Amino acid sequence: MMAKTLYQKIYQSHVVAPVNGSTDLLFVDRHLIHEVTSPQAFAGLRQAGRTVRRPDLTYATMDHNVSTQLRSIDAAGETSRKQLEALATNCKEFNVPLLDLMHPDQGIVHVIGPELGLTQPGMIIVCGDSHTSTHGAFGAIAFGIGTSEVEHVLATQTLQQQVAKTLKVEVTGSLSPFVTPKDVIMAVIGQLGTAGGNGYVAEFCGSAIRGMSMEGRMTLCNMSIEMGAKAGLIAPDDVTFSYLKGKPHAPQAEHWDAAVQYWQSLYSDADAVFDKTVTIAAENIRPQVTWGTNPEQVIAVDQPIPSPESFSDLIKADAARRALAYMGIEAGQKLTDLKVDVVFIGSCTNSRIEDLRQAAAVVQGKQVASGVRALIVPGSGQVKRQAEAEGLADIFKASGFEWREPGCSMCLGMNDDRVEAGQRCASTSNRNFEGRQGRGSRTHLVSPAMAAAAAIAGHFVDISYVERAEGSYS
Amino acid sequence: MSQIFAQGLVCPLDKNNVDTDQIIPKQFLTSVSRDGFAEALFYDWRYLANEQPNPDFVLNEPQYKGASILLTRANFGCGSSREHAPWAIQQYGFNVVIAESFADIFFNNSINNGMLLISLSASNIEFLFSRCQQGTQEWKIDLAGQQIILGNNAAVGFQIDPDIKQRLLSGLDFIGASEQFEPQISSYETQRATAQPWLG
Numbered sequence: 131m132m133a134k135t136l137y138q139k140i141y142q143s144h145v146v147a148p149v150n151g152s153t154d155l156l157f158v159d160r161h162l163i164h165e166v167t168s169p170q171a172f173a174g175l176r177q178a179g180r181t182v183r184r185p186d187l188t189y190a191t192m193d194h195n196v197s198t199q200l201r202s203i204d205a206a207g208e209t210s211r212k213q214l215e216a217l218a219t220n221c222k223e224f225n226v227p228l229l230d231l232m233h234p235d236q237g238i239v240h241v242i243g244p245e246l247g248l249t250q251p252g253m254i255i256v257c258g259d260s261h262t263s264t265h266g267a268f269g270a271i272a273f274g275i276g277t278s279e280v281e282h283v284l285a286t287q288t289l290q291q292q293v294a295k296t297l298k299v300e301v302t303g304s305l306s307p308f309v310t311p312k313d314v315i316m317a318v319i320g321q322l323g324t325a326g327g328n329g330y331v332a333e334f335c336g337s338a339i340r341g342m343s344m345e346g347r348m349t350l351c352n353m354s355i356e357m358g359a360k361a362g363l364i365a366p367d368d369v370t371f372s373y374l375k376g377k378p379h380a381p382q383a384e385h386w387d388a389a390v391q392y393w394q395s396l397y398s399d400a401d402a403v404f405d406k407t408v409t410i411a412a413e414n415i416r417p418q419v420t421w422g423t424n425p426e427q428v429i430a431v432d433q434p435i436p437s438p439e440s441f442s443d444l445i446k447a448d449a450a451r452r453a454l455a456y457m458g459i460e461a462g463q464k465l466t467d468l469k470v471d472v473v474f475i476g477s478c479t480n481s482r483i484e485d486l487r488q489a490a491a492v493v494q495g496k497q498v499a500s501g502v503r504a505l506i507v508p509g510s511g512q513v514k515r516q517a518e519a520e521g522l523a524d525i526f527k528a529s530g531f532e533w534r535e536p537g538c539s540m541c542l543g544m545n546d547d548r549v550e551a552g553q554r555c556a557s558t559s560n561r562n563f564e565g566r567q568g569r570g571s572r573t574h575l576v577s578p579a580m581a582a583a584a585a586i587a588g589h590f591v592d593i594s595y596v597e598r599a600e601g602s603y604s
Numbered sequence: 605m606s607q608i609f610a611q612g613l614v615c616p617l618d619k620n621n622v623d624t625d626q627i628i629p630k631q632f633l634t635s636v637s638r639d640g641f642a643e644a645l646f647y648d649w650r651y652l653a654n655e656q657p658n659p660d661f662v663l664n665e666p667q668y669k670g671a672s673i674l675l676t677r678a679n680f681g682c683g684s685s686r687e688h689a690p691w692a693i694q695q696y697g698f699n700v701v702i703a704e705s706f707a708d709i710f711f712n713n714s715i716n717n718g719m720l721l722i723s724l725s726a727s728n729i730e731f732l733f734s735r736c737q738q739g740t741q742e743w744k745i746d747l748a749g750q751q752i753i754l755g756n757n758a759a760v761g762f763q764i765d766p767d768i769k770q771r772l773l774s775g776l777d778f779i780g781a782s783e784q785f786e787p788q789i790s791s792y793e794t795q796r797a798t799a800q801p802w803l804g
């Protein structure tokens with residue numbers, strides 16, 4: 131039998147029928163929906179007189195434009211209220227379960243799917259959101275789709291797809307202290323570029339990946355879309371199985387052993403051939419900070435901001451010139467000399483309990499620098515409750531952080547959590563695009579620990595250096 | 605047989621990595637409609653902070669008024685999966701985008717709205733940009749023959765997936781097409797429920 135990659139195994143097990151040529155009809159195991167990309171899909175169903183084929187495999191939440199200050203759909207403005215109401219109405223009419231703002235487990239769609247055990251190995255999971263790649267951390271094929279495709283999945287529980295190319299990203303060795311999965315994925319994107327993964331599904335492997343928690347693996351897969359990959363995934367192992375055991379929607383006792391037995395067959399065969407392979411030594415990865423306006427414009431915190439002339443590609447040089455102007459920085463400057471105005475810890479990339487623990491460890495007993503606005507937005511009701519129970523919320527509040535309700539918040543500023551024009555933000559989110567966090571906002575992507583350290587110092591900090599020098603950030 | 609899928613004025617947008625946040629910023633995403641996004645296209649580049657048109661942005665240059673073919677560089681449409689991006693491009697009046705490459709989700713979203721996205725080599729893209737520098741361009745897109753007709757006997761051929769080409773030419777309803785597989789979907793569901801009952 132021909133050796134297969136993990137992606138190929140899952141793809142083939144979901145083929146309902148070949149459609150024509152190279153296109154297959156694939157079954158979708160989980161369809162997650164939210165308020166922003168679903169209203170037009172439901173309207174389309176209604177117009178065509180169609181129903182939701184499998185409401186039992188469809189789950190909705192409110193996350194993108196909810197207020198993180200008040201649990202009320204009125205709190206984020208009139209158009210947001212209408213959109214949130216439309217989701218509630220649509221879910222009711224089509225019998226789709228909804229975790230609304232009053233539900234204790236409401237949160238960012240890519241945080242709650244795994245928490246509830248909806249995300250499982252071997253599945254195909256889709257959502258009208260590009261960061262659906264997050265769920266690949268469990269050994270699932272998970273990818274973002276557009277609204278027309280949301281309508282297609284609602285109507286048929288399937289999608290027409292073609293086999294993607296495969297990319298193997300191996301991270302060998304183990305991570306240095308204070309280097310996190312966020313730094314790993316940013317370093318990978320820096321190396322491959324924002325289009326390096328176009329047309330590929332990336333599988334992350336190697337000892338550094340095996341050593342990561344589920345939270346860390348989710349951060350890693352979350353940002354595979356930022357290198358253009360269709361999806362990112364990691365073969366499931368005991369870390370995956372222990373995370374899932376006991377979760378409300380995970381296989382229950384009578385099916386658990388059979389499920390685990392199946393999941394254990396989900397790995398790339400030793401002699402499987404990938405279309406492209408990249409190997410990175412974990413020891414060479416330092417804490418990363420983006421300096422520009424796309425995620426490949428990234429450097430280690432102790433490197434100088436590059437000059438446009440250092441890029442041999444003329445178009446990249448021009449992009450660098452524009453990025454430096456937009457970001458209000460100059461080639462040769464040190465990141466540690468850049469003052470920050472805002473610090474945002476949250477988003478589907480870094481708002482899980484482990485992220486908050488790392489940030490709390492850095493800020494405990496210290497104060498947010500004067501003039502810095504610092505926000506912590508937990509990813510879900512569960513994360514929020516756990517952080518409060520562990521005393522993390524008290525640490526943050528005592529340090530001068532705002533402690534908010536769950537939502538996507540300042541990652542994309544669809545609600546009222548925005549970065550003002552010209553302000554510089556250390557953000558644990560996933561995109562440093564122009565205007566992403568607010569028109570004229572200047573975003574630097576970092577890990578939770580790096581964001582926390584920047585909040586305390588008022589500028590970027592090399593946390594690994596501070597740790598060596600003072601032993602203080604631990 | 606030549607079949608003209610589209611023809612019209614070309615607007616050159618000389619940038620790499622144009623992301624969907626630039627194509628349509630977040631504040632326009634709270635709509636529950638599929639329409640009304642033309643004014644939002646490239647909003648932060650197209651309008652100054654005082655909401656007046658930015659004279660330095662290419663779309664606002666008078667010679668590109670009415671353009672229906674967008675020429676750009678690599679990785680166009682990266683970032684967010686928002687289908688509002690192709691809706692805005694299409695509602696503004698573009699039905700064809702030519703680039704070195706496209707982000708995957710944006711590509712699918714555009715095709716699902718009947719837009720044609722053409723990927724060309726970096727050297728061909730460079731050649732087309734150089735044509736634009738010589739003066740405004742009016743091109744015809746022959747989808748069946750897979751070529752961009754530049755005029756004066758000049759043309760650039762392009763590759764396209766045969767399934768996508770067929771869909772664009774026949775204008776098939778893709779949900780309707782998948783519904784033809786109803787018996788196979790039902791049979792898959794039955795088998796799935798037996799083999800992996802934990803999946804729901």
